[in-house]
Amino acid sequence: MIINCRCGKYQFDVKKSDIGTSGREVQCGICNEKWVHGGSVSSSNVKKITNLTQKYRTPLTHKIIIFFIYVTAIIGFLDLIKYKLITAAPIFQDYYIAKEKIILEIIAILQQ
Numbered sequence: 001m002i003i004n005c006r007c008g009k010y011q012f013d014v015k016k017s018d019i020g021t022s023g024r025e026v027q028c029g030i031c032n033e034k035w036v037h038g039g040s041v042s043s044s045n046v047k048k049i050t051n052l053t054q055k056y057r058t059p060l061t062h063k064i065i066i067f068f069i070y071v072t073a074i075i076g077f078l079d080l081i082k083y084k085l086i087t088a089a090p091i092f093q094d095y096y097i098a099k100e101k102i103i104l105e106i107i108a109i110l111q112q
């Protein structure tokens with residue numbers, strides 16, 4: 001399971017069994033913030049502190065998908081403002097010509 005530090009900056013990948021059903025006091029291994037995670041807030045249920053140091057990282061596949069979403073959004077936005085952009089800065093014409101060439105290249109490769 002993924003738990004978020006109270007500081008909001010760090011996420012940790014923790015075994016569900018380490019937290020248990022009654023909750024556990026945990027401590028961020030980076031900013032040292034302590035809090036009770038899961039279960040009831042009653043302090044009698046709180047087990048010993050687990051120092052969270054195993055930082056959760058976004059999987060590479062997610063990063064690649066996010067990257068393509070950004071690239072697609074930027075290309076779509078540039079297409080949307082194509083004529084305004086070329087009027088304001090004619091140098092952008094080179095970008096659109098290059099983009100068309102790349103698309104035609106990709107189509108040619110796919111048709112082989």
Ligand SMILES: [Zn+2]
Binds near residue numbers: 008030
């Ligand atoms: Zn923290």
